[in-house]
Amino acid sequence: MAQYDVIIIGSGPGGYVSAIRCAQLGLKTACVEGRETLGGTCLNVGCIPSKALLHASHMLHEAEHNFAKMGLKGKSPSVDWKQMLAYKDDVIGQNTKGIEFLFKKNKVDWLKGWGSIPEAGKVKVGDVVHEAKNIIIATGSESSSLPGVEVDEKVVVTSTGALELGKVPKKMVVIGAGVIGLELGSVYSRLGSEVTVVEFLDAITPGMDGEVQKTFQRMLKKQGLKFVMGAAVQSVEAMKTKAKVHYKLRKNDTDTTLDADVVLVATGRKPYTDGLGLEGLGVTLSKRGQIETDDHWQTSVKGIYAIGDAIDGPMLAHKAEDEGMACAEVLAGKHGHVNYGVIPGVIYTHPEVSNVGATEESLKEQGRKYKVGKFSFMGNGRAKAVFAGDGFVKILADAETDRILGAHIIGPAAGDLIHEICVAMEFGASAQDLALTCHAHPTYSEAVREAALACGDGAIHA
Numbered sequence: 001m002a003q004y005d006v007i008i009i010g011s012g013p014g015g016y017v018s019a020i021r022c023a024q025l026g027l028k029t030a031c032v033e034g035r036e037t038l039g040g041t042c043l044n045v046g047c048i049p050s051k052a053l054l055h056a057s058h059m060l061h062e063a064e065h066n067f068a069k070m071g072l073k074g075k076s077p078s079v080d081w082k083q084m085l086a087y088k089d090d091v092i093g094q095n096t097k098g099i100e101f102l103f104k105k106n107k108v109d110w111l112k113g114w115g116s117i118p119e120a121g122k123v124k125v126g127d128v129v130h131e132a133k134n135i136i137i138a139t140g141s142e143s144s145s146l147p148g149v150e151v152d153e154k155v156v157v158t159s160t161g162a163l164e165l166g167k168v169p170k171k172m173v174v175i176g177a178g179v180i181g182l183e184l185g186s187v188y189s190r191l192g193s194e195v196t197v198v199e200f201l202d203a204i205t206p207g208m209d210g211e212v213q214k215t216f217q218r219m220l221k222k223q224g225l226k227f228v229m230g231a232a233v234q235s236v237e238a239m240k241t242k243a244k245v246h247y248k249l250r251k252n253d254t255d256t257t258l259d260a261d262v263v264l265v266a267t268g269r270k271p272y273t274d275g276l277g278l279e280g281l282g283v284t285l286s287k288r289g290q291i292e293t294d295d296h297w298q299t300s301v302k303g304i305y306a307i308g309d310a311i312d313g314p315m316l317a318h319k320a321e322d323e324g325m326a327c328a329e330v331l332a333g334k335h336g337h338v339n340y341g342v343i344p345g346v347i348y349t350h351p352e353v354s355n356v357g358a359t360e361e362s363l364k365e366q367g368r369k370y371k372v373g374k375f376s377f378m379g380n381g382r383a384k385a386v387f388a389g390d391g392f393v394k395i396l397a398d399a400e401t402d403r404i405l406g407a408h409i410i411g412p413a414a415g416d417l418i419h420e421i422c423v424a425m426e427f428g429a430s431a432q433d434l435a436l437t438c439h440a441h442p443t444y445s446e447a448v449r450e451a452a453l454a455c456g457d458g459a460i461h462a
């Protein structure tokens with residue numbers, strides 16, 4: 001039994017990144033993982049497989065809708081679902097093996113099995129108790145359940161089941177118009193399923209900029225997704241190969257039923273801390289089951305830290321990674337820091353949707369005076385060349401100082417474009433700083449510059 005400086009429980013983006021950073025900083029490090037492969041939710045059943053299916057289904061959509069316009073004629077490809085799943089599994093395998101390689105390279109020990117914490121300074125894996133000066137809990141999250149809905153991962157599925165369905169369903173009902181529902185709903189809609197999204201609230205993707213929400217929903221509708229808004233799902237009746245979704249419309253209390261071959265429950269995720277033994281240790285949890293930590297990610301018990309989906313904040317892989325690195329630095333006696341005000345969010349539909357910082361709604365609520373610089377991709381030559389003129393870049397800047405407060409993009413490569421604004425915000429830049437920076441032509445990035453120009457004397461191509 002080795003004596004470790006740090007043992008991390010969970011090898012998702014929070015845990016594995018933290019383990020590598022700890023080892024790089026000279027700490028003797030082990031990472032406990034109960035799954036058969038490293039990488040957590042993100043690599044095995046989350047970010048990576050969903051992006052593989054989004055990519056494949058987008059290629060089909062392009063072939064069906066845009067190839068002929070460019071003079072590329074011929075029959076559109078047909079879907080070989082088994083092969084598409086094999087491609088997705090291959091992508092997962094490459095990524096999870098990559099983490100195994102990085103662990104070996106950085107001398108991180110992988111302790112295989114489910115871990116628990118009998119007391120501070122000790123982690124039990126199987127029958128072996130390992131000792132560590134510090135422990136980091138990075139056990140992630142699991143899908144939330146919905147009263148009246150029983151998941152069997154075949155007919156009524158969470159995102160995990162939706163990533164490996166036996167076949168492409170004819171009719172799919174998605175409960176929840178959040179990120180998972182819209183990404184996976186898009187996948188199946190493009191593959192030919194009739195997809196209906198049932199959402200409790202009156203707007204999709206809660207918390208996002210209102211103008212983006214409306215534009216995004218309009219675009220998704222145009223692509224064939226149907227929406228039932230303001231609807232509270234009461235129950236799901238599952239049969240062998242079919243299901244009935246019963247919901248109540250909130251505005252008039254009418255009851256309606258939708259038939260489906262597959263129902264995807266995508267109503268959020270909750271922290272996963274089962275089996276760790278937190279109650280016995282006295283680790284404080286919030287009402288929502290999140291592990292509470294101080295500014296240095298230390299829990300209420302000295303020497304036990306927590307990061308990622310298991311604690312407060314957006315449930316995003318890059319947020320978990322940042323906390324993983326920062327926590328490692330704290331343990332190595334350095335100054336770990338995460339700027340929670342500059343964490344981008346991206347939805348990988350087509351078009352992509354991204355955001356960082358404040359929304360107009362949040363600024364109004366704060367009573368802060370701001371200006372809006374908006375630029376449509378219709379004025380961007382590169383976007384028009386690839387049928388991606390629908391959408392816009394919107395930058396919010398302080399009315400007096402011109403400092404960038406937030407940005408919202410819906411359009412081509414929005415998930416990459418947002419980072420220019422993240423860097424600008426990290427440096428405390430003004431919209432004018434962006435506007436005065438030369439941007440190559442023809443790039444989608446020019447739309448970001450134009451939005452920055454629109455915060456001042458005006459965009460050129462508007």
Ligand SMILES: Cc1cc2nc3c(=O)[nH]c(=O)nc-3n(C[C@H](O)[C@H](O)[C@H](O)COP(=O)(O)OP(=O)(O)OC[C@H]3O[C@@H](n4cnc5c(N)ncnc54)[C@H](O)[C@@H]3O)c2cc1C
Nearest residue numbers: 010012013014034040041046047115140308309315316317
């Ligand atoms: C379908 C889907 C798509 C997503 N797409 C994106 C995306 O595109 N971008 C994005 O930023 N985020 C995305 N997310 C969210 C992202 O996956 C999570 O935010 C991220 O994985 C959280 O990382 P983590 O390290 O906190 O936990 P996790 O990735 O959940 O990893 C925790 C790991 O700990 C292990 N574990 C738990 N308990 C124990 C124990 N007692 N002993 C040993 N091991 C244990 C688990 O097996 C798991 O492997 C997606 C999520 C889903 C479900």
Ligand SMILES: NC(=O)c1ccc[n+]([C@@H]2O[C@H](COP(=O)([O-])OP(=O)(O)OC[C@H]3O[C@@H](n4cnc5c(N)ncnc54)[C@H](O)[C@@H]3O)[C@@H](O)[C@H]2O)c1
Nearest residue numbers: 176177178179180181199200233266267268269315346347
């Ligand atoms: N691209 C990405 O970054 C990405 C992709 C997938 C998942 N994720 C992360 O995974 C987490 C979980 O995603 P998610 O989509 O499940 O959750 P979410 O919180 O994004 O969305 C859940 C949606 O379900 C709705 N809802 C809740 N209860 C309902 C009910 N009874 N009936 C109808 N609708 C209901 C909510 O109003 C909300 O719109 C998110 O925190 C997200 O950040 C991120």
